[in-house]
Amino acid sequence: MTAANVPFLEARKLEKRWKGPIPALVNLLFTLAIFYATWWIFQDPRGYMRLYTPYVGYNYTRWILIVLIWVAYIFDFWPFKRGWMEKAHPVTKGIVLTLLSTGVLLLLIKGFFEGLLGNFAMAYFNPAQLTKLPGVTAFFAEEYAATACLMFAAIASWLSPAWIVAMEAAPWQDLKQPARGLSIWIVTFFLSTLVYFMTMHSHMGILYYPWQYFTAITPPYWEQFADTVSGNFHIAWIMCCTVVVWLVETIWERYPFSAIKNPWTRRLSLFFAIIAISLALNFFLYYAQELAWGEAIRGSRRDAAPDWRWLHVGETAIFFLVPALFLYIYCDNWPKKFSTPVNMLVRTAITVLGGLAIYALYYRYAHLFLGTQKGFSHPQQFPMIPMIWLINIWLINTWFMDNWPGWKLTMKTDAELAAEHAARAAEQTWSPRMVPGMAVGAVAGVALYFLVVWALPVVSNAVNLIPK
Amino acid sequence: MSDNKTPFTRRDFIKGAALGLGLGAIGAMGLYSYSPMSRKHISQVQRKLADFGVCRGVKCKVISETSWFDNGTLMGDIKAAGGLLVDQYTYNWPPFGDGTGLGKGSYDKGIAKIKHLLPHRLEEAWELTKGLSVHPDNAGGFAALVEVEDMDGKVHKYLLDSGWSYKWMDEAFKREGIDKMLANGEIEALIISHEHFDHYWGLPVTLKYAPNIKMYIPDTFYPSGLQYIADSGHKGEVIKVKKGLRPILPGMATYVFDVPIICKVFGEQSLYFNVADLGLVSVTGCCHQGIILFADTAYKELKYENDKFHGLYGGLHISPFDDWDPKYDDLVIGLKKWELEKVGCNHCTGLVTAKKFIDNGYPVVRGTARFRTKDTAYLGNGDSIQFKKA
Numbered sequence: 041m042t043a044a045n046v047p048f049l050e051a052r053k054l055e056k057r058w059k060g061p062i063p064a065l066v067n068l069l070f071t072l073a074i075f076y077a078t079w080w081i082f083q084d085p086r087g088y089m090r091l092y093t094p095y096v097g098y099n100y101t102r103w104i105l106i107v108l109i110w111v112a113y114i115f116d117f118w119p120f121k122r123g124w125m126e127k128a129h130p131v132t133k134g135i136v137l138t139l140l141s142t143g144v145l146l147l148l149i150k151g152f153f154e155g156l157l158g159n160f161a162m163a164y165f166n167p168a169q170l171t172k173l174p175g176v177t178a179f180f181a182e183e184y185a186a187t188a189c190l191m192f193a194a195i196a197s198w199l200s201p202a203w204i205v206a207m208e209a210a211p212w213q214d215l216k217q218p219a220r221g222l223s224i225w226i227v228t229f230f231l232s233t234l235v236y237f238m239t240m241h242s243h244m245g246i247l248y249y250p251w252q253y254f255t256a257i258t259p260p261y262w263e264q265f266a267d268t269v270s271g272n273f274h275i276a277w278i279m280c281c282t283v284v285v286w287l288v289e290t291i292w293e294r295y296p297f298s299a300i301k302n303p304w305t306r307r308l309s310l311f312f313a314i315i316a317i318s319l320a321l322n323f324f325l326y327y328a329q330e331l332a333w334g335e336a337i338r339g340s341r342r343d344a345a346p347d348w349r350w351l352h353v354g355e356t357a358i359f360f361l362v363p364a365l366f367l368y369i370y371c372d373n374w375p376k377k378f379s380t381p382v383n384m385l386v387r388t389a390i391t392v393l394g395g396l397a398i399y400a401l402y403y404r405y406a407h408l409f410l411g412t413q414k415g416f417s418h419p420q421q422f423p424m425i426p427m428i429w430l431i432n433i434w435l436i437n438t439w440f441m442d443n444w445p446g447w448k449l450t451m452k453t454d455a456e457l458a459a460e461h462a463a464r465a466a467e468q469t470w471s472p473r474m475v476p477g478m479a480v481g482a483v484a485g486v487a488l489y490f491l492v493v494w495a496l497p498v499v500s501n502a503v504n505l506i507p508k
Numbered sequence: 509m510s511d512n513k514t515p516f517t518r519r520d521f522i523k524g525a526a527l528g529l530g531l532g533a534i535g536a537m538g539l540y541s542y543s544p545m546s547r548k549h550i551s552q553v554q555r556k557l558a559d560f561g562v563c564r565g566v567k568c569k570v571i572s573e574t575s576w577f578d579n580g581t582l583m584g585d586i587k588a589a590g591g592l593l594v595d596q597y598t599y600n601w602p603p604f605g606d607g608t609g610l611g612k613g614s615y616d617k618g619i620a621k622i623k624h625l626l627p628h629r630l631e632e633a634w635e636l637t638k639g640l641s642v643h644p645d646n647a648g649g650f651a652a653l654v655e656v657e658d659m660d661g662k663v664h665k666y667l668l669d670s671g672w673s674y675k676w677m678d679e680a681f682k683r684e685g686i687d688k689m690l691a692n693g694e695i696e697a698l699i700i701s702h703e704h705f706d707h708y709w710g711l712p713v714t715l716k717y718a719p720n721i722k723m724y725i726p727d728t729f730y731p732s733g734l735q736y737i738a739d740s741g742h743k744g745e746v747i748k749v750k751k752g753l754r755p756i757l758p759g760m761a762t763y764v765f766d767v768p769i770i771c772k773v774f775g776e777q778s779l780y781f782n783v784a785d786l787g788l789v790s791v792t793g794c795c796h797q798g799i800i801l802f803a804d805t806a807y808k809e810l811k812y813e814n815d816k817f818h819g820l821y822g823g824l825h826i827s828p829f830d831d832w833d834p835k836y837d838d839l840v841i842g843l844k845k846w847e848l849e850k851v852g853c854n855h856c857t858g859l860v861t862a863k864k865f866i867d868n869g870y871p872v873v874r875g876t877a878r879f880r881t882k883d884t885a886y887l888g889n890g891d892s893i894q895f896k897k898a
Contacts, residue, residue: 085590085591085593085594085595085772086594086595086598090589090590090591090594090611092590092591092593093587093590093591093592093593094591094592094593096591175579175830175860176830177579177580177583177584177829177830177831178580178583178584178587179583179584179586179587179591179829180583180829180830180831182587183831243834246832246834246837247832247833247834248832249832249860249863249864259837268834268835268838269834269835269837269838269841270833270834270835270838271834272835296527316538317534317538319538320534320535320537320538320539320541321534321537323537323538323541323542324537324538324541326541326542327541327542327546330550331549331550334550334551334553335550337800337801337804337842338800338838338841338842339798339800339838339839339840339841339842339843340798340800340801340804340839340842341796341797341798341800341801341825341835341839342767342797342798342801344798344800344801344804345798345835345838346838347834347835347838348835379519379522379523379526380523381522381523381524381526381527381530382522382523382526384526384527384530385526385529385530388530411593412593413593413768413769413772413774414768414774415766415767415768415774417767417768418593418768418769418770419770420591420592420593420770421593421768471520473514473516473517473520473524474520474521474523474524474527475524476516476521476524477520477521477522477523477524477525477526477527477528478524478525478527478528478531479524479528480521480524480525480528481524481525481526481527481528481529481530481531481532482528482529482531482532482535483528483532484525484528484529484532485528485529485530485531485532485533485534485535485536486532486533486535486536487532488529488532488533489532489533489536489537489540490536493546493549494549497549497551506766
């Protein structure tokens with residue numbers, strides 16, 4: 041194994057410019073400043089472009105995330121040379137790669153979805169086609185088209201990274217770029233299309249009056265199970281997949297699946313484990329709302345509606361992704377001094393607490409800064425937009441700019457890479473001797489779950505996050 | 509896998525325990541959370557059955573349900589101004605136009621142009637603001653006359669909302685005789701459902717005829733909205749209704765919901781009536797809280813005749829811009845279980861929704877489609893609906 045034949049992100053060694061937490065704080069301030077400036081320019085309802093209509097801005101936000109993943113994870117920065125990636129100034133790289141991503145984004149939304157699919161396949165991808173229908177205003181035509189497009193994005197934001205994280209880019213891991221990237225891109229795009237048709241097309245089909253029985257399954261198959269005909273039911277678990285795939289990649293270090301020696305067993309088990317964990321998280325976050333706010337009532341609006349509750353599952357999951365990524369990107373995935381399972385557990389605890397804190401801060405104060413409305417369930421507000429906007433900026437900062445200004449880039453030597461792999465292989469193991477501990481831990485995990493189930497209504501009654 | 513010959517250590521146990529903790533918690537989350545067993549942990553709300561009295565009947569007269577006349581124009585303005593989250597006072601719609609264009613206005617700049625003309629020189633004020641505002645002729649308004657007959661046979665009149673366009677609302681008031689009722693003091697109070705432009709910005713039209721009228725508003729108004737009351741020349745009592753139930757008369761109460769609403773508005777006040785021998789009747793401005801939540805709240809909180817949700821009148825805010833979302837189908841499907849006996853809907857309910865109600869067999873009271881109301885599926889301008897045991 042040499043630095044030249046592993047992906048750029050893996051071959052990098054980021055060194056802090058200053059000791060202690062200063063680099064993390066500097067980068068936090070830097071990225072928050074970028075966040076607020078760009079939020080004002082692009083999204084804020086009081087700002088310059090006001091893309092937060094909401095779906096237009098939401099659509100761009102979701103697709104930027106995916107394009108960033110494509111550039112860094114799937115195409116490994118192709119067509120840029122490794123030498124340029126190593127030597128160019130981080131700010132130059134940040135600007136060039138962000139501009140490239142923006143170009144791809146516009147080509148994709150305006151060219152592929154609106155232009156190609158919207159004109160030659162499904163009218164709901166193209167606002168101009170929708171305005172030909174009686175009664176559809178230009179505003180909602182654009183919102184519907186953006187909704188369809190971003191629903192596709194939700195699926196792609198799970199499957200694209202999952203092919204790298206879980207499937208380890210197999211079976212194309214040994215190909216050179218761009219063959220490797222293109223192969224993965226085509227497969228994940230194809231799978232996203234399949235999942236889109238099976239989860240979201242019916243949602244779009246019932247946007248029309250009467251329901252489009254001839255072209256979509258209406259009412260959709262999930263109606264009785266999910267207590268809604270809305271595709272938000274699928275948004276919920278798919279968003280959980282998006283979050284879990286990154287938890288696996290960052291704070292969980294792909295463990296315990298990394299301990300499986302057979303490559304295909306390892307890959308497939310992790311791929312499906314991501315889905316299983318996501319479904320568990322999905323059902324729990326829905327249940328948590330029932331515990332806090334009472335049972336959902338079908339047909340009601342706002343925070344009592346099943347469709348909003350499913351959406352809020354995805355929104356809540358994203359709140360937990362923010363601290364996990366901060367821990368990984370700016371805190372060197374602290375802690376690292378314990379065994380991998382204990383490190384994972386501590387990081388997970390930090391992530392849960394951090395996610396809850398961000399959730400509380402968002403609903404308490406965000407309306408004062410983001411130009412939005414206070415309250416949980418404004419029908420046109422999505423906390424996923426600012427959260428993913430911030431995550432995008434962090435990803436640009438870490439993937440494109442090598443954590444500048446708090447860090448500087450050097451490259452690992454071949455020996456360092458080999459040592460790192462050996463250390464990981466030695467540490468990330470499984471032994472039957474762990475079984476007694478696992479049994480005790482599993483009982484404690486179940487007990488912890490029921491403790492949370494008991495506490496949620498109590499906490500909900502005691503705390504009101506929405507200011508008067 | 510690692511070798512099994514080394515002795516069992518505390519480190520192994522802790523590693524296993526850490527892993528098991530996650531496995532146990534995730535397993536429980538997945539297997540229990542959406543299972544039938546999980547229902548037993550969800551608190552069941554005990555019905556409070558608060559008694560707010562009973563009335564003999566309620567009649568609602570549609571003064572105006574046409575808040576705006578062209579969806580495309582309204583949504584074009586909203587789109588150009590930056591979408592549904594933009595503060596309504598910045599749209600530069602009348603009467604707060606200041607000539608700077610869409611999305612660039614403010615309450616202070618707009619009211620400064622017309623304040624000196626309120627509330628008595630409304631024609632001049634409207635002419636002035638027309639020249640400074642975006643699409644002034646698209647403005648209409650929502651208002652209804654609510655007549656409550658108490659158990660002694662006395663009729664109490666209330667005005668629900670005051671519309672938007674000074675010109676349109678003044679014409680509508682005159683057409684329905686509201687101007688005289690206000691001037692004669694026949695109308696006991698003005699109840700404002702919420703701060704939206706089409707329900708509230710026509711306030712000076714009411715005050716032109718009854719500046720001392722008592723007002724009930726949700727206590728969630730923004731400062732600009734509160735200032736508009738004073739700037740419009742109101743001299744009477746303003747009751748800021750807090751979240752929850754506020755009895756007005758025996759058998760009549762308002763209920764304020766803390767809900768965030770489009771165009772930067774917060775909170776809505778709706779009306780409950782307990783009609784003798786019939787049951788609960790709801791009267792709403794826009795019902796942003798959702799009609800099912802409104803019905804469910806009544807079910808949990810109030811005692812009413814026959815324990816029956818009998819009927820409703822007003823805007824239901826489902827597809828106000830003829831937009832659609834599958835969650836609205838949930839409403840059309842979900843509302844069925846309440847077995848309503850009389851439905852008078854209009855305004856922000858959305859024509860698509862009204863037609864879906866009719867398709868689904870709801871007892872929709874059809875209107876006459878006069879005075880610019882678009883369709884007989886709506887209870888339209890000049891129409892009325894009565895809830896009273898024959």
